[in-house]
Structures are given as C-alpha cells and as structure tokens.
Amino acid sequence: MSRKKPRPTPVPPEPLAEVFDAHTHLASCGAGDAASVRAIMDRAAAAGVSGVCTVGDGIGEAELALEAAHADERVVAACAVHPTKAHELTDDVRTRLRGLVADDRCVAVGETGLDTYWITHDPEGTAPLGVQEEALRWHMDLAAEFGKPLMIHNREADEDLMRVLADAPAGLTVMLHCFSSPLDVALEAVDRGYYLSFCGNVTFKRNEELRQAAARVPEDRILVETDAPYMTPEPFRGARNEPTFVGYTARLLAEVRGVDPDEFGVALSRNARRLYGLTM
Ligand SMILES: [Zn+2]
Numbered sequence: 001m002s003r004k005k006p007r008p009t010p011v012p013p014e015p016l017a018e019v020f021d022a023h024t025h026l027a028s029c030g031a032g033d034a035a036s037v038r039a040i041m042d043r044a045a046a047a048g049v050s051g052v053c054t055v056g057d058g059i060g061e062a063e064l065a066l067e068a069a070h071a072d073e074r075v076v077a078a079c080a081v082h083p084t085k086a087h088e089l090t091d092d093v094r095t096r097l098r099g100l101v102a103d104d105r106c107v108a109v110g111e112t113g114l115d116t117y118w119i120t121h122d123p124e125g126t127a128p129l130g131v132q133e134e135a136l137r138w139h140m141d142l143a144a145e146f147g148k149p150l151m152i153h154n155r156e157a158d159e160d161l162m163r164v165l166a167d168a169p170a171g172l173t174v175m176l177h178c179f180s181s182p183l184d185v186a187l188e189a190v191d192r193g194y195y196l197s198f199c200g201n202v203t204f205k206r207n208e209e210l211r212q213a214a215a216r217v218p219e220d221r222i223l224v225e226t227d228a229p230y231m232t233p234e235p236f237r238g239a240r241n242e243p244t245f246v247g248y249t250a251r252l253l254a255e256v257r258g259v260d261p262d263e264f265g266v267a268l269s270r271n272a273r274r275l276y277g278l279t280m
C-alpha cells in the first residue's frame with residue numbers, strides 16, 4: 001500500500017515591518033463577500049501586509065475585484081480582460097469596463113498583455129495573438145485616458161510585448177506583473193522606467209537568472225506580489241497561496257539585493273502606493 005506524502009500546510013512568514021502585495025486575486029482565493037475579504041486581509045495584516053491590489057481578469061471577476069476594494073480599505077482593484085480571454089472584449093464589455101475603471105477604487109488597468117503559452121497549449125480556448133494585441137492596445141488607451149497605470153501579463157511573448165508597449169502614449173506608467181523574462185528584457189524594461197513586480201517563482205531553485213534580474217531593478221521600481229492563489233513561494237511551493245505569504249518572496253528579494261528585509265518591505269510598499277496613487 002502506497003500513500004502520497006501529505007503536503008505541508010503553509011505557515012505565515014516572520015512578519016515584516018510592512019509589505020504590499022501588488023497583484024493578487026482575492027476572489028480566486030475564496031473571498032466572495034465582504035466578510036471573507038476582511039478575513040483574508042486580517043490574516044495578511046498579521047504578517048505585515050498593509051495592502052493588496054486585487055485583480056479581476058474577466059468582466060465578472062473585475063466587478064468582484066472592485067467590490068472587494070469597496071469592502072476593505074486595505075484593498076484596491078485592477079480591472080481588465082485577461083489576454084487569454086481577449087475575444088470576450090465585446091462592445092458591451094468595453095462599456096462596462098470603462099465604468100469600472102472610472103471608479104476611484106480601481107487604481108490600474110490590468111491584467112492585460114500577451115500570452116502565447118496558452119495559445120500553444122489550448123488553442124481552442126485561447127484568444128489568438130492578433131486579437132490579444134488589439135485588446136492590449138485598447139486597454140493601453142483606456143489606461144492613458146484615465147491616467148491610471150497599465151498592469152501587464154506576459155507569458156512567452158517578450159518580443160511582441162515590448163514592441164507593442166513601445167507605442168504606449170507618453171506618460172503612461174507600465175507595471176510588468178509576475179516578471180519572468182530573461183535579464184536583457186528586465187534591463188530594457190528598467191531603461192523604459194517600467195515597474196517590475198516579482199512573485200513566488202523568483203524563489204524557485206532553477207530561476208537563478210530571475211534573481212539576477214531582481215537584483216538589478218532600481219529600488220524605486222521594484223514590487224512584490226503573490227498572484228495568489230497560484231505561485232506559492234518556497235518553502236511551500238505547490239500549496240494554495242494567499243497574500244499572507246508574500247513576505248517569503250519579499251525576504252528572498254531582500255536577500256539577493258543584500259538589504260535589510262524590513263526596510264526593503266517599506267520601500268516595496270512605498271513603490272506600490274506611488275504606482276497606484278494611494279495615500280493610505
Ligand atoms: Zn498574469
């Protein structure tokens with residue numbers, strides 16, 4: 001008789017002085033109403049998390065994200081239609097999204113971008129690249145119109161993404177969420193003044209080049225995120241993620257940069273507040 005070894009239940013990291021989860025999905029973490037949003041945020045606060053940006057990646061999820069942002073003052077929202085679902089960006093959805101982005105608690109347009117991984121792995125269910133690019137350009141104009149930052153999802157699409165982003169209207173702030181690209185792309189992004197947000201995969205053993213990239217981002221352009229419920233950092237890779245665990249990634253980033261984790265956590269939070277235009 002063989003038994004699968006049970007996965008260890010993740011325990012919260014040692015609390016940081018402060019840290020901000022710049023990209024998470026509260027609804028996918030099970031926060032479907034105001035009480036469950038507050039419960040997740042209370043757990044996170046005990047680990048030093050002062051705030052999160054929760055992301056809706058379809059029109060329904062975007063509406064939920066905005067509701068969460070209205071339910072708890074520690075939560076702000078980003079709204080968009082995910083690149084893999086770009087074919088769902090109908091005229092009606094564009095009108096509804098515009099209404100969400102106009103709300104003060106929506107602080108970014110995202111996640112939008114390009115994703116060729118799912119085009120390869122699920123061609124039937126994924127918007128083709130041309131449709132994704134058209135949607136990205138529409139979101140880019142929407143962000144510029146409302147003066148809010150653009151939050152980018154990029155999976156195996158570096159070259160096309162950097163080409164499209166080069167056309168961004170002057171003054172648009174760009175944030176690359178779950179940054180996972182090679183070092184040369186990181187340096188080009190830094191050169192363009194983008195924010196780079198690192199998530200749990202930067203703690204994975206094989207991702208040495210990603211750690212090198214994280215060490216090279218200027219202190220005022222680096223962010224940390226969970227992208228929960230996925231991408232749980234080591235030592236709990238594979239477990240279900242939530243904002244509580246962002247400190248593991250923040251501590252790893254502090255280590256590769258050779259800085260004090262508490263001071264670095266404060267810098268990460270300051271960057272997130274500047275990016276999202278928060279006074280909290
Ligand atoms: Zn993403």
Ligand SMILES: [Zn+2]
Pocket residue numbers: 023024025055111227
């Ligand atoms: Zn995400």
